[in-house]
Each structure stands twice: as C-alpha cells, then as structure tokens.
Amino acid sequence: QLQLRESGPGLVKPSETLSLTCSVSGGSLTRRNYYWGWFRQPPGKWLEWIGSLSYSGSTYYNPSLQSRVTISVDTSNNQFSLKLRPVTAADTAVYYCAREVTFGGLVGLDSWGQGTLVTVSS
Amino acid sequence: EMVLTQSPGTLSLSPGERATLSCRASQSVSSSYLGWYQQKPGQAPRLLIYGASSRATGIPDRFSGSGSGSDFTLTITKLEPEDFAVYYCQLYGSSPTWTFGQGTKVEVK
Numbered sequence: 001q002l003q004l005r006e007s008g009p010g011l012v013k014p015s016e017t018l019s020l021t022c023s024v025s026g027g028s029l030t031r032r033n034y035y036w037g038w039f040r041q042p043p044g045k046w047l048e049w050i051g052s053l054s055y056s057g058s059t060y061y062n063p064s065l066q067s068r069v070t071i072s073v074d075t076s077n078n079q080f081s082l083k084l085r086p087v088t089a090a091d092t093a094v095y096y097c098a099r100e101v102t103f104g105g106l107v108g109l110d111s112w113g114q115g116t117l118v119t120v121s122s
Numbered sequence: 123e124m125v126l127t128q129s130p131g132t133l134s135l136s137p138g139e140r141a142t143l144s145c146r147a148s149q150s151v152s153s154s155y156l157g158w159y160q161q162k163p164g165q166a167p168r169l170l171i172y173g174a175s176s177r178a179t180g181i182p183d184r185f186s187g188s189g190s191g192s193d194f195t196l197t198i199t200k201l202e203p204e205d206f207a208v209y210y211c212q213l214y215g216s217s218p219t220w221t222f223g224q225g226t227k228v229e230v231k
Contacts, residue, residue: 045224047167047210052218052220060218102214106176108169109159109220110169110179112166112168113166115165115166
C-alpha cells in the first residue's frame with residue numbers, strides 16, 4: 001500500500017529556507033507515468049499547488065512561486081524534497097505531498113501524506 | 123489564468139438530505155481533468171471523483187459527479203454523518219498544473 005509522509009521543521013524564521021522531505025513507501029518514485037507533487041493549504045484557506053516532479057526527474061513549478069521553489073529527488077531513498085526561500089509569514093501553511101495520476105483515464109491526486117504544519121515566525 | 127469558483131460557500135443540511143455542490147470554471151475545460159475531494163478537519167484531502175463523474179476506489183455510490191464545459195456538480199444523495207466536511211473541486215492542466223476551488227463546507231443544520 002502506498003504511503004507518503006512529510007517531514008521537516010515546523011517553525012522557520014522569515015527570510016530563511018523552508019525545507020521538507022516526502023518519504024514514499026509502497027511505490028517507486030521512478031515508476032513510469034506517475035508524478036509527485038507538493039501542495040499547501042494556509043490556515044482556513046484552500047489548496048495551492050506548489051510544484052511537481054516527474055518519474056524521470058523533470059520538475060514543474062507554480063509560476064507564482066517559481067522563483068523561490070526547488071523540488072529535488074533522492075531515488076536511493078525514495079524521497080523527494082521541497083525548498084522554498086526566502087519565506088515570509090504568507091508561507092505559513094500545512095504542506096502536503098501527493099501522488100499525481102494523469103493516465104489511464106484517471107486524472108487526480110490519489111494518495112496524500114498526512115500533512116505538516118510549517119509556521120513562519122521569528 | 124484558470125479560476126474555479128465553488129458555490130455555495132457553506133451548505134447547512136441534515137443527515138439524510140441531498141447535497142448539491144457547484145463548481146464553475148472561468149473557461150470551458152475538459153471534463154476528463156475535473157475532480158472532487160473531501161477534506162475533514164486535520165486530515166488530508168481524499169479523492170472522491172475524477173473525470174467529472176467517475177468515483178475513485180472505495181467511494182460510496184451516494185457520491186456522484188456530473189457536468190461539462192464550465193459547470194460541474196457534486197451530488198451527495200443522502201448525507202451520512204461522516205459526509206459533513208469541506209469539498210473542493212480541482213482541475214488539472216497541461217505542463218502540469220493543478221488548480222483548486224475555494225471549497226464548500228457541508229455542515230450540520
């Protein structure tokens with residue numbers, strides 16, 4: 001069974017770097033046709049797509065965040081990571097990783113991590 | 123830029139009643155890329171509907187999706203206690219991109 005789990009600091013200072021890792025078990029990040037994404041949800045608000053990683057290692061970013069975001073992969077540990085810098089209070093949110101399915105008639109986010117709250121504050 | 127607008131913002135209903143949630147896109151879209159999610163407090167979203175009308179694995183048949191063009195609907199025929207939650211519509215775009223509506227909260231009347 002596929003499981004995703006986010007990890008990283010829950011508190012980041014303004015102007016510093018937010019770093020999170022998504023550990024995946026029960027499925028390979030390099031399995032063809034699957035993408036892997038980062039999403040966030042500010043308190044009381046809706047979901048926002050941050051960026052995606054393809055099975056081949058290509059990355060795609062939300063244009064509104066592109067200048068500050070980097071997504072990378074560690075295939076040996078079946079993990080992918082998010083870096084966002086510099087952060088402000090507006091980046092305070094619950095951050096989720098999820099599997100993206102876009103083939104075989106199913107287009108959707110079918111597996112999610114439990115989410116991790118990151119607060120930006122001094 | 124694609125915008126998804128959900129209505130109403132809050133739906134107050136009783137268990138056993140029918141819920142009808144709307145999602146309108148700012149331009150016509152492919153129904154293949156329209157999905158619906160349920161989110162309960164403190165939990166991650168759960169995929170309910172993909173392709174506008176197909177239920178995801180394990181989703182009860184009281185949940186159904188419909189629509190085309192720019193107007194889509196999620197219907198819950200008879201609300202169960204566990205259905206009270208926030209519901210989001212989602213659109214996938216090429217590149218890839220993912221866009222979400224602002225959500226509809228279904229609350230107990």
